[in-house]
Amino acid sequence: xANSTNIAPLxxxxxxxxxxxxxxxxxxGGLIILVIVLAAxxxxxxxxxxxxxxxxxxxxxxxVWSEKGTWDHILGTDNLGRxxxxxxxxxxxxxxxxxxxxxxxxxxxxxxxxxxxxxxxxWPDLVIxxxxxxxxxxxxxxxxxxVVALIGNSLTLLVLVIGLLLWDRFAIVVRSATQQVASREYxxxxxxxxSSTPRILFREILPNITGPLIVVASIEIAHAILLEAAxxxxxxxxxxxxxxxxxxxxxxxxxLMFRPWMIAIPGAALVLLIFAINLVGDxxxxxxxxxxxx
Amino acid sequence: xxxFITKRLALTVLVIIVTSIVAFMLVHLSGDPAAxxxxxxxxxxxxxxxxxxxxxxxxxxxxxxxxxxxxxxGDFGRSYYLRMDVGDVLAEHMPITATLGxxxxxxxxxxxxxxxxxxxxWPNTMIDRFSLWLAVAGQALxxxxxxxxxxxxxxxxxxxxxISGTGSWQNYIMPAxxxxxxxxxxxxxxxxxxxxxxxxxxxxxxxxxxxxxxxRVIIKHSLRxxxxxxxxxxxxxxxxxxxxxxxxxxxxxxKGIGYLAWExxxxxxxxxxxxxxLVIATAYALLTLVADLLNAALxxxxxxx
Numbered sequence: 220x221a222n223s224t225n226i227a228p229l230x231x232x233x234x235x236x237x238x239x240x241x242x243x244x245x246x247x248g249g250l251i252i253l254v255i256v257l258a259a260x261x262x263x264x265x266x267x268x269x270x271x272x273x274x275x276x277x278x279x280x281x282x283v284w285s286e287k288g289t290w291d292h293i294l295g296t297d298n299l300g301r302x303x304x305x306x307x308x309x310x311x312x313x314x315x316x317x318x319x320x321x322x323x324x325x326x327x328x329x330x331x332x333x334x335x336x337x338x339x340x341x342w343p344d345l346v347i348x349x350x351x352x353x354x355x356x357x358x359x360x361x362x363x364x365x366v367v368a369l370i371g372n373s374l375t376l377l378v379l380v381i382g383l384l385l386w387d388r389f390a391i392v393v394r395s396a397t398q399q400v401a402s403r404e405y406x407x408x409x410x411x412x413x414s415s416t417p418r419i420l421f422r423e424i425l426p427n428i429t430g431p432l433i434v435v436a437s438i439e440i441a442h443a444i445l446l447e448a449a450x451x452x453x454x455x456x457x458x459x460x461x462x463x464x465x466x467x468x469x470x471x472x473x474x475l476m477f478r479p480w481m482i483a484i485p486g487a488a489l490v491l492l493i494f495a496i497n498l499v500g501d502x503x504x505x506x507x508x509x510x511x512x513x
Numbered sequence: 514x515x516x517f518i519t520k521r522l523a524l525t526v527l528v529i530i531v532t533s534i535v536a537f538m539l540v541h542l543s544g545d546p547a548a549x550x551x552x553x554x555x556x557x558x559x560x561x562x563x564x565x566x567x568x569x570x571x572x573x574x575x576x577x578x579x580x581x582x583x584x585x586x587g588d589f590g591r592s593y594y595l596r597m598d599v600g601d602v603l604a605e606h607m608p609i610t611a612t613l614g615x616x617x618x619x620x621x622x623x624x625x626x627x628x629x630x631x632x633x634x635w636p637n638t639m640i641d642r643f644s645l646w647l648a649v650a651g652q653a654l655x656x657x658x659x660x661x662x663x664x665x666x667x668x669x670x671x672x673x674x675x676i677s678g679t680g681s682w683q684n685y686i687m688p689a690x691x692x693x694x695x696x697x698x699x700x701x702x703x704x705x706x707x708x709x710x711x712x713x714x715x716x717x718x719x720x721x722x723x724x725x726x727x728x729r730v731i732i733k734h735s736l737r738x739x740x741x742x743x744x745x746x747x748x749x750x751x752x753x754x755x756x757x758x759x760x761x762x763x764x765x766x767x768k769g770i771g772y773l774a775w776e777x778x779x780x781x782x783x784x785x786x787x788x789x790x791l792v793i794a795t796a797y798a799l800l801t802l803v804a805d806l807l808n809a810a811l812x813x814x815x816x817x818x
Contacts, residue, residue, distance in 0.1 A: 349524075353528060353535065355801075356528055356532050358756030358790070358794070359756065360759050361774055364774075365786055368779070368781070369539075369540070441652075441653075445655045448655055449656070449657055452657045453775065455778070465657075475664060475665055479665055490653050490655075493652070
């Protein structure tokens with residue numbers, strides 16, 4: 220320790236944060252996410268174009284790095300003459316929005332069920348385990364497609380469906396983390412001094428399982444974003460005039476032979492975002508598990 | 514063991530019953546099937562007639578029980594759009610998805626088991642890093658993009674393989690790779706950790722001390738022990754693949770169950786949709802049953818608890 224005069228020990232959270240700052244993956248992933256979040260917020264300032272505005276005189280302009288490219292449309296234009304850069308920029312809003320909103324739903328359901336199953340055990344555990352089994356038995360993409368197709372398409376429904384489908388990993392991980400924490404002495408003593416059950420659950424257990432919780436959250440945000448892209452790609456997710464990277468790939472699919480860049484650009488944006496989220500998630504796992512405390 | 518098997522079988526039956534209810538409810542509560550079947554320009558009288566003909570005006574539980582009673586006799590219902598028995602339609606598409614699933618799993622095992630073994634033999638070397646990188650890259654790449662990338666490389670650029678269709682064996686290669694790739698990280702990691710445990714065990718040290726050839730020790734005395742959990746994981750992964758086949762089959766126009774599901778969803782052909790939901794969920798439940806029984810046979814601790 221460089222600072223030996225520092226007597227107060229660091230909390231586990233502070234220690235983990237210090238380790239994260241020394242982690243290359245944390246900086247790389249965090250920086251990419253920061254740039255994408257800023258792009259989503261400031262999209263209207265970054266491009267003069269409306270992502271849905273069609274201009275049939277400006278169709279299929281290639282990106283600026285190809286010979287016929289122009290600086291007016293850095294990433295070119297699509298089959299309806301819409302500016303590709305603007306579409307990619309506004310697409311970040313859908314991806315991030317879906318990722319965060321579905322996380323609220325799936326996280327709430329999964330964490331509640333997981334804590335209940337892990338803390339009480341017995342029949343609540345049996346019932347919740349059965350619910351998890353049922354959820355895993357239902358094929359996610361198929362169920363989402365069926366519901367969206369039959370009820371009718373809207374962003375609200377899309378968020379609801381994805382959120383209601385992706386809670387299983389939260390429940391599984393939180394359940395086993397809670398089981399481990401619940402047998403610790405500080406929980407027994409909290410009970411002994413007469414703490415109420417909600418207090419034990421929210422003040423003693425929840426803060427002590429944040430490590431695995433953040434890891435699962437990163438996995439599920441990525442999962443939700445990928446699922447939205449896949450649904451939009453199949454034509455049953457985000458609908459025009461809204462913009463989504465999955466939808467852009469779907470619209471460009473017929474151009475695979477002649478203009479593969481039309482698929483590569485939204486595809487690269489999607490891969491970059493997911494990669495960055497995974498990097499940050501991996502860092503959190505590294506710094507919060509005992510193996511990573513070197 | 515007998516008690517464990519009985520309990521596990523009962524659970525599987527219960528899971529299949531509950532998923533059949535969920536599949537039925539999903540299809541019948543998500544909008545009005547009669548309105549969807551009657552089409553866009555239909556009058557109220559038309560919709561009422563459809564409702565009468567197909568029995569949608571009866572209470573839901575009666576419709577469900579009717580569906581199950583017919584299912585138990587092997588009758589999956591009738592597709593209003595194709596005007597065929599759903600059982601016949603499924604029988605036509607099922608072999609294609611089964612072939613695709615088997616090939617995808619075969620590809621996943623061929624790629625991930627050797628990589629896992631090598632990674633365990635030489636940890637923290639290039640090959641270990643490469644297999645880790647492959648897993649990280651796979652997690653970030655959505656399956657539809659990977660499929661389109663394969664299409665561009667082998668179909669458009671190299672012109673080695675057909676881009677879409679169901680006709681020949683060549684149509685299965687790219688879909689199998691695209692589907693199987695996503696099972697590789699998990700299988701590889703399990704092979705690696707299993708092999709690392711076995712390689713440090715006493716019997717492997719003894720086998721080495723006897724002077725058996727290194728590869729004989731690796732394959733006969735180590736891999737044989739490490740592979741059983743891998744087989745059970747592979748069963749679960751196959752179940753996931755059946756669910757994931759909808760994206761891959763749609764992209765490559767490979768006319769299996771997944772493609773049929775996508776088509777039927779567009780046509781609101783609910784009899785086919787609910788049958789496919791049930792078939793895929795049942796297949797997954799049975800595959801996880803196989804996986805659990807395999808694990809229990811291997812590890813007595815699972816049977817007892």
